[in-house]
Amino acid sequence: MNLKDVLALPSMPAASPSYPRGPYRFIDREYLIITYESDPAAIRAALPEPLEPDGSNTVLYEFIRMPDSAGFGSYTESGVVIPALFKGEHVNFTAQMYLDDEPPIAGGREIWGFPKKHGLPKLCVVHDTLTGTLDYAGVQVAVGTMGYKHQHLLYDVNGHKQCSSASIVAKMGKTQVNLKLIPGVDGELAIAQLVAYNLTDISVQGAWSGPARLHLVPHVNAPVADLPVRKSLGGLHFIADLTLPYGRVLHDYLEGQPARSQG
Numbered sequence: 001m002n003l004k005d006v007l008a009l010p011s012m013p014a015a016s017p018s019y020p021r022g023p024y025r026f027i028d029r030e031y032l033i034i035t036y037e038s039d040p041a042a043i044r045a046a047l048p049e050p051l052e053p054d055g056s057n058t059v060l061y062e063f064i065r066m067p068d069s070a071g072f073g074s075y076t077e078s079g080v081v082i083p084a085l086f087k088g089e090h091v092n093f094t095a096q097m098y099l100d101d102e103p104p105i106a107g108g109r110e111i112w113g114f115p116k117k118h119g120l121p122k123l124c125v126v127h128d129t130l131t132g133t134l135d136y137a138g139v140q141v142a143v144g145t146m147g148y149k150h151q152h153l154l155y156d157v158n159g160h161k162q163c164s165s166a167s168i169v170a171k172m173g174k175t176q177v178n179l180k181l182i183p184g185v186d187g188e189l190a191i192a193q194l195v196a197y198n199l200t201d202i203s204v205q206g207a208w209s210g211p212a213r214l215h216l217v218p219h220v221n222a223p224v225a226d227l228p229v230r231k232s233l234g235g236l237h238f239i240a241d242l243t244l245p246y247g248r249v250l251h252d253y254l255e256g257q258p259a260r261s262q263g
Helices: 003-008 040-046 102-112 166-173
Strands: 024-037 058-069 073-086 089-099 116-118 120-126 129-136 139-147 176-183 189-197 200-210 212-216 231-244 248-252
Touching: 024 139, 024 212, 040 073, 058 120, 058 129, 058 139, 073 102, 073 120, 073 176, 089 102, 089 120, 102 116, 102 176, 139 231, 166 200, 166 231
Parallel strands: 089 116, 089 176
Antiparallel strands: 024 058, 024 231, 058 073, 073 089, 120 129, 129 139, 139 212, 176 189, 189 248, 200 231, 212 231
């Protein structure tokens, strides 16, 4: 390969890149999001400065089924998202993510700094219950349940439009923030950033609310329970198409730091 060939590659390995260039389009992406009250001290400990708690003491636990993801395939994801503030702006900080597909693990970490690890999440309907689970290293560390389609947020019982999807689009379009940490070849951090992105081209197919419960189990390598459930506040279930574009740097932790010796 010459220089032009190398620079044209979208990702590693060169023989079979893990993922193509973006942006990345997702079709029929299905969410179960359970909002719950947690411990304020645990929330503060999980948020890297300069992010601050938003004062709500809430955490979002997500199960997401992605059957049609351009460049990434079909997979399921589960994780912890914390509502926070960045210089007064309300943002969502992604604290933990677990999924079952290598390309989005590699791409998510390398491009946007998503905190992705390999796990076995599932999202499915079991009789009258929308059920999300996460298994890690043989242990079921998260179980989320929601009454299946108890209240349609977009249509009434007669199928008449009762509200727009704007509120769901606004939630999905909120600025999302990740802590991106990538070491250099010397083992020291080469990248240490808060990275932001905003989903675009969002089209909501359906949205429902209902009662929900969440159970988290302590695990050393999947510490979702470090943000303990004090009270489940409700569930949100929706299906949408969207585009994940590239992101931007909000904060560079290495800016202004003395240069490291190369010798």
